[in-house]
Amino acid sequence: MGAEEDGRRGQPRPRRRGQGELEAQVLSVLGEATEPVTAAWVQEHLDAGLSYSTVITILTRLLDKKAVTRSGSGRPVLWQSTASxxxxxxxxxxxxxxxxxxxxxxxxxxxxxxxxxxxxxxxxxxxxxxxxxxxxxxx
CATH class of the missing domain: 4.10.340 (Interleukin-10; domain 2)
Structure with a gap:
């Protein structure tokens, strides 16, 4: 049997990411920043082609884990890594x-x-x- 197809014109199903893989990628991108950055900045610097809402979800999960901080009242909200x-x-x-x-x-x-x-x-x-x-x- 070949690769599983996902129903989109016979294209192979994309590889499923490992647990925590996106969080690690976001932390890596944040670690490259020299100052607090916006979620849009994080989205631009990720190679994952993620939607803005997905990036916000990941950042919020990392915030709950105290791996990032969030600053700024109103907009723009700025994010910074606290953990590698x-x-x-x-x-x-x-x-x-x-x-x-x-x-x-x-x-x-x-x-x-x-x-x-x-x-x-x-x-x-x-x-x-x-x-x-x-x-x-x-x-």
């Missing part, structure tokens, strides 16, 4: 973790699946003397 793409991913990870009753099991499973490099990085970031850890001399 990495910050938004970290927010999503915390939100998913907060939704689970078995937080310890989730964290344990996550850490056990890390590559040695990522595990070393995590240890470095946490520091060996962080809360709940024992000092090397005590081991």
């Amino acid at each position: 793409g990495a910050g938004l991913t970290a927010f999503r990870m915390r939100r998913l973790l907060d939704q689970r009753d078995d937080r310890d099991a989730v964290l344990s499973s996550f850490v056990s699946a890390l590559s040695p490099h990522d595990e070393d990085l995590l240890r470095s970031l946490l520091g060996e003397t962080g809360p709940g850890s024992t000092d090397e001399a005590e081991r």
